[in-house]
Amino acid sequence: MGDKSGAKRDFAGNKSFLPSKPCVACGRPMTWRKKWEKNWEQVKYCSDACRKKGDAR
Ligand SMILES: [Zn+2]
Numbered sequence: 427m428g429d430k431s432g433a434k435r436d437f438a439g440n441k442s443f444l445p446s447k448p449c450v451a452c453g454r455p456m457t458w459r460k461k462w463e464k465n466w467e468q469v470k471y472c473s474d475a476c477r478k479k480g481d482a483r
Contacts, residue, residue, distance in 0.1 A: 449472035451476035
């Protein structure tokens with residue numbers, strides 16, 4: 427008995443649940459950030475440098 431004592435701690439530190447997707451410019455995986463909370467679906471580039479690269483064509 428008492429074998430579930432660690433369950434709550436696991437839930438609190440469950441950062442691996444955050445979504446991620448590859449940057450369209452460099453292909454590196456981007457992990458979800460708080461600042462992308464409202465436009466995550468529109469985020470395509472991991473950084474300003476990649477966005478310039480992508481926009482320049
Ligand atoms: Zn990138």
